[in-house]
Amino acid sequence: MNLFTDIRALVVEKLDDLVADGVLPAGLDYANVAVEPPRDALHGDMATNAAMVLAKPAKSKPRDIAEALAAKLADDPRITNAEVAGPGFLNMRLEASIWQSLVANVLEQGTNYGQSNVGQGKRINVEFVSANPTGPLHVGHTRGAVFGDALSSLLGYAGYDVDREYYINDGGAQVDVLARSVYLRYLEAHGQEVAFEDETYPGEYLIEVGQDLKDEKGDAYVGQSESVWLSEIREYASDKMMDLIRADLASLGIKMDVFFSEKSLYGTGLIEAALKSLEDKGLIYEGVLEPPKGKKPEDWEPRVQTLFKSTEHGDDVDRPVKKSDGTWTYFAPDIAYHYDKVTRGYDALIDIFGADHGGYVKRMKAAVSALSDSKTPLDIKLTQLVKLYKNGEPFKMSKRAGTFVTLRDVVEQVGPDVARFVMLTRKNDATLDFDFDKVLEQSRDNPVFYVQYAHARIRSVLRKAAEQGIAVDDATLKAADLSNLAHESEINVAKKLAEWPRLVEIAARTHEPHRVAFYLYELASELHGLWNKGNELPELRFLQEGNAAASQSKIALARSVAVVIAAGLGILGVTPAEEMR
RNA sequence: GCACCCAUAGCUCAGCUGGAUAGAGCGCUGCCCUCCGAAGGCAGAGGCCGCAGGUUCGAAUCCUGCUGGGUGCGCCA
Numbered sequence: 001m002n003l004f005t006d007i008r009a010l011v012v013e014k015l016d017d018l019v020a021d022g023v024l025p026a027g028l029d030y031a032n033v034a035v036e037p038p039r040d041a042l043h044g045d046m047a048t049n050a051a052m053v054l055a056k057p058a059k060s061k062p063r064d065i066a067e068a069l070a071a072k073l074a075d076d077p078r079i080t081n082a083e084v085a086g087p088g089f090l091n092m093r094l095e096a097s098i099w100q101s102l103v104a105n106v107l108e109q110g111t112n113y114g115q116s117n118v119g120q121g122k123r124i125n126v127e128f129v130s131a132n133p134t135g136p137l138h139v140g141h142t143r144g145a146v147f148g149d150a151l152s153s154l155l156g157y158a159g160y161d162v163d164r165e166y167y168i169n170d171g172g173a174q175v176d177v178l179a180r181s182v183y184l185r186y187l188e189a190h191g192q193e194v195a196f197e198d199e200t201y202p203g204e205y206l207i208e209v210g211q212d213l214k215d216e217k218g219d220a221y222v223g224q225s226e227s228v229w230l231s232e233i234r235e236y237a238s239d240k241m242m243d244l245i246r247a248d249l250a251s252l253g254i255k256m257d258v259f260f261s262e263k264s265l266y267g268t269g270l271i272e273a274a275l276k277s278l279e280d281k282g283l284i285y286e287g288v289l290e291p292p293k294g295k296k297p298e299d300w301e302p303r304v305q306t307l308f309k310s311t312e313h314g315d316d317v318d319r320p321v322k323k324s325d326g327t328w329t330y331f332a333p334d335i336a337y338h339y340d341k342v343t344r345g346y347d348a349l350i351d352i353f354g355a356d357h358g359g360y361v362k363r364m365k366a367a368v369s370a371l372s373d374s375k376t377p378l379d380i381k382l383t384q385l386v387k388l389y390k391n392g393e394p395f396k397m398s399k400r401a402g403t404f405v406t407l408r409d410v411v412e413q414v415g416p417d418v419a420r421f422v423m424l425t426r427k428n429d430a431t432l433d434f435d436f437d438k439v440l441e442q443s444r445d446n447p448v449f450y451v452q453y454a455h456a457r458i459r460s461v462l463r464k465a466a467e468q469g470i471a472v473d474d475a476t477l478k479a480a481d482l483s484n485l486a487h488e489s490e491i492n493v494a495k496k497l498a499e500w501p502r503l504v505e506i507a508a509r510t511h512e513p514h515r516v517a518f519y520l521y522e523l524a525s526e527l528h529g530l531w532n533k534g535n536e537l538p539e540l541r542f543l544q545e546g547n548a549a550a551s552q553s554k555i556a557l558a559r560s561v562a563v564v565i566a567a568g569l570g571i572l573g574v575t576p577a578e579e580m581r
Numbered sequence: 582g583c584a585c586c587c588a589u590a591g592c593u594c595a596g597c598u599g600g601a602u603a604g605a606g607c608g609c610u611g612c613c614c615u616c617c618g619a620a621g622g623c624a625g626a627g628g629c630c631g632c633a634g635g636u637u638c639g640a641a642u643c644c645u646g647c648u649g650g651g652u653g654c655g656c657c658a
Contacts, residue, residue: 532622
């Protein structure tokens with residue numbers, strides 16, 4: 001249930017009446033007619049722009065249409081009054097009973113309240129993290145992981161059938177580097193002195209892998225050439241790294257539905273098939289690229305390569321799919337991977353990349369557009385950098401100094417709930433400041449705390465009520481007499497609750513889970529405000545002394561706030577707090 | 582040189598498929614606990630929405646051009 005769509009349906013119904021009355025011409029397009037909360041609450045509960053949108057096509061004055069529409073709307077029992085304002089806005093006020101029954105409705109539906117069917121069960125694939133299997137996840141990955149997971153949950157809540165997917169880059173040279181690094185640790189486990197050259201990973205997390213390899217294989221690889229061990233260790237090591245990464249993700253509560261291996265594209269004809277598909281569309285040719293202007297590489301020389309005509313699908317230049325020596329570029333398996341996603345029958349694809357892959361967006365969109373004949377939309381969300389702070393001071397990361405911060409470091413220091421919430425209180429395309437101290441601060445300045453506090457307060461009221469022998473189960477609460485929830489402050493809380501379903505749809509449509517976090521902050525603010533009003537106005541307190549029935553109706557409102565907070569936090573992957581400590 | 586992202590209060594940031602007098606928090610000023618958690622609340626001051634044009638009933642929002650910051654740019658994935 002969504003009050004805004006209900007009222008919009010009413011507006012449309014009344015517009016049709018006006019058409020029947022001959023006030024408006026037939027055949028008008030209502031697509032742009034919106035019913036929204038007015039920016040200023042003084043204007044009313046809901047506003048529609050119908051008159052302004054329809055004035056031109058109806059060849060009429062906005063205010064005339066608005067007046068006629070207002071008269072029609074005033075007939076509806078739900079509308080207390082409808083008045084024209086400004087250039088032709090129509091402001092509506094709703095009966096208090098609407099807001100009261102909304103509270104009952106929230107309790108009826110529980111955390112399903114706000115779920116939407118805008119997704120219509122469409123299948124959507126969200127690919128995220130996709131870090132190379134060469135080591136543990138770091139902070140940058142954390143943001144992408146949290147964002148992707150929350151977006152997936154949000155889309156699921158909005159009625160999509162979502163698959164979370166991880167693309168394992170286990171086909172390239174970086175896995176060879178990993179294998180060589182593990183080999184060094186393996187030799188080390190055999191007591192040899194080893195040196196880590198530039199082209200190796202010196203990270204200590206490989207010590208254990210080398211040791212395990214020794215335990216399994218003994219000295220079988222010692223003193224052997226790469227041709228003996230490279231491919232085997234590559235496999236062994238990348239499996240180990242994926243175990244590590246899976247555990248990292250699990251520590252944040254993230255579980256992927258699909259892990260797709262790049263390696264599985266090679267030697268199976270999948271890359272060839274994808275390229276063939278493009279070739280059949282006339283989008284593959286042999287050619288020479290222009291050097292990039294202004295930043296000409298020293299060793300630039302013209303080369304003939306196999307190119308994908310990505311410019312025909314919105315890219316700036318055509319992109320190579322084969323190197324001059326005939327081997328695939330990185331782009332080729334990526335095309336094949338997306339071809340696979342397209343052929344798996346998804347209605348839409350979402351890729352989540354780090355900001356450093358921004359240059360990749362156009363060619364990837366071009367590829368999917370070409371592969372699916374523009375039928376499968378691909379949205380690519382970039383997550384910007386995370387800047388770390390400690391006590392307000394920038395926290396420098398350096399791989400060499402061993403001070404690079406991993407996902408595990410973050411989770412261990414602040415916990416998964418805080419890490420997730422903080423990462424989601426910013427738009428994905430804005431850089432994020434993450435201060436290890438500030439995120440644990442207990443004040444209004446810290447949204448995590450503030451929202452959790454609101455939830456904990458409500459739980460506290462429920463506990464208190466139970467101690468006093470008042471029944472506070474949802475079945476009892478929703479049957480309570482809610483008509484005394486009539487004070488402006490109480491109605492305002494209910495109005496905020498009414499926005500939830502609408503917000504879910506907006507956030508899902510724009511692929512912006514941060515909107516959920518901001519909404520929860522606003523809702524928490526309403527709750528805290530009402531709570532404090534109880535200081536001066538005892539009739540607003542949730543616990544009405546000696547009056548169980550009155551208490552139950554007040555608590556019903558508080559409980560419905562807790563339900564929506566829990567639902568919102570659920571989307572963000574955060575556990576609602578029972579109490580603050 | 583080109584592409585993408587960002588620019589809103591002193592600071593950190595919201596702002597819905599274009600809507601009315603642009604909103605929060607921090608900081609600043611002043612208030613509110615015999616009362617369900619003051620870990621909170623209320624009020625006040627604080628704005629050329631980077632600059633300049635354009636589109637229209639209407640622009641922080643869309644388009645173009647600038648300025649400043651970030652990211653990236655053919656045999657690295």
